[in-house]
Amino acid sequence: MNTAMLTxxxxxxxxxxxxxxxxxGPLTIGEITSRLELxxxxxxxxxxxLSEAGLVEVEPVANRRIIKLRPEPxxxxxxxxxxxxxMWEDRLxxxxxxxxxxxxxxxxxxxx
Amino acid sequence: MNTAMLTxxxxxxxxxxxxxxxxxGPLTIGEITSRLELxxxxxxxxxxxLSEAGLVEVEPVANRRIIKLRPEPxxxxxxxxxxxxxMWEDRLxxxxxxxxxxxxxxxxxxxx
DNA sequence: CTGAAACATTCCTTTACAGGAATATTCCTT
DNA sequence: AAGGAATATTCCTGTAAAGGAATGTTTCAG
Numbered sequence: 001m002n003t004a005m006l007t008x009x010x011x012x013x014x015x016x017x018x019x020x021x022x023x024x025g026p027l028t029i030g031e032i033t034s035r036l037e038l039x040x041x042x043x044x045x046x047x048x049x050l051s052e053a054g055l056v057e058v059e060p061v062a063n064r065r066i067i068k069l070r071p072e073p074x075x076x077x078x079x080x081x082x083x084x085x086x087m088w089e090d091r092l093x094x095x096x097x098x099x100x101x102x103x104x105x106x107x108x109x110x111x112x
Numbered sequence: 113m114n115t116a117m118l119t120x121x122x123x124x125x126x127x128x129x130x131x132x133x134x135x136x137g138p139l140t141i142g143e144i145t146s147r148l149e150l151x152x153x154x155x156x157x158x159x160x161x162l163s164e165a166g167l168v169e170v171e172p173v174a175n176r177r178i179i180k181l182r183p184e185p186x187x188x189x190x191x192x193x194x195x196x197x198x199m200w201e202d203r204l205x206x207x208x209x210x211x212x213x214x215x216x217x218x219x220x221x222x223x224x
Numbered sequence: 225c226t227g228a229a230a231c232a233t234t235c236c237t238t239t240a241c242a243g244g245a246a247t248a249t250t251c252c253t254t
Numbered sequence: 255a256a257g258g259a260a261t262a263t264t265c266c267t268g269t270a271a272a273g274g275a276a277t278g279t280t281t282c283a284g
Contacts, residue, residue: 006122011272012115019113022196029231042273044232049271063230063281071200078193081186084134088183123242141261154243156262175251175260 001080005073008053013038014046018055018069026068113192117185120165125150126158130167130181138180 009015017032027035033043047067050056055073059066121127129144139147145155159179162168167185171178 001121001127003122003124003127006118006127009113010115010118010122013272015113015115015118022199030229039274040231041233041275045272048232060280065231069196069199071196074193074196075200077189078197081190081193084181084183084186085190087134087181088187125242142259145261151244152261153245153263157242160262172250177261 002053002073002076004053005055005077008049008055011046011049013042014050017043017046017050017067021056021067021069026066028064028066030064032067114165114185114188116165117167117189120161120167123158123161125154126162129155129158129162129179133168133179133181138178140176140178142176144179 009018013036016036020032020035021027024035029040029043029047032038032047033040036043038046047056047058047065050067051058053073054070057068057070059068121130125148128148132144132147133139136147141152141155141159144150144159145152148155150158159168159170159177162179163170165185166182169180169182171180
């Protein structure tokens, strides 16, 4: 895994920016600034960090910058999480076993 | 999302510890120390951070501590990621559209 | 060409945190 | 009870990073 991405997400304001973008589509620096009640320079700095971590794409349009989420890092994070999934799916496996048992019982009943 | 968890994961040595535990099952402080070539105090400190973030469970057994992964935070992270999944599944939707187009064309061919 | 809007950059200060070294604690063995 | 193994804690130092304030840059409108 990429620790740069995690470092970027670990800061509350930046995480908040990410969720703003997830919910509210692409936003400009100014929009993020007002919705998060930050100062504009801090917003710019945070977006810069997010951009350098690849989490966000910055598209200059005239006077302003349009910030959008990039899906790739989230996919990466997702497939990294995959490698842990067996941890909590053990329980589901046990449920599976249980269901299989029930099914076996049903068969027994069918034959009786 | 929990930024404490992300902060804990964002440090390379700690991330490494997590992956060690994922791959090698529960480990003691000493085992982590030697496999990661850290000093023992740093290992203890990092494990403490991981523990306070809930990522890890520390079970004292006599002289040593047995460190295990806790599934819950990874589940949390997973369901947080769910809220982003539509982002990269749009492409699959577009593929769907494409397939539907092809199918429509086939119908046209059938009629000719 | 001037001014204003939208951002970026720089400088400064404060704080958090990682690593190293030394020391303290806990627990088992004998 | 003593010593050693495994781990924790403390103290120190350096560094990175966040926020504030001020200023610089770009772009459009008029």
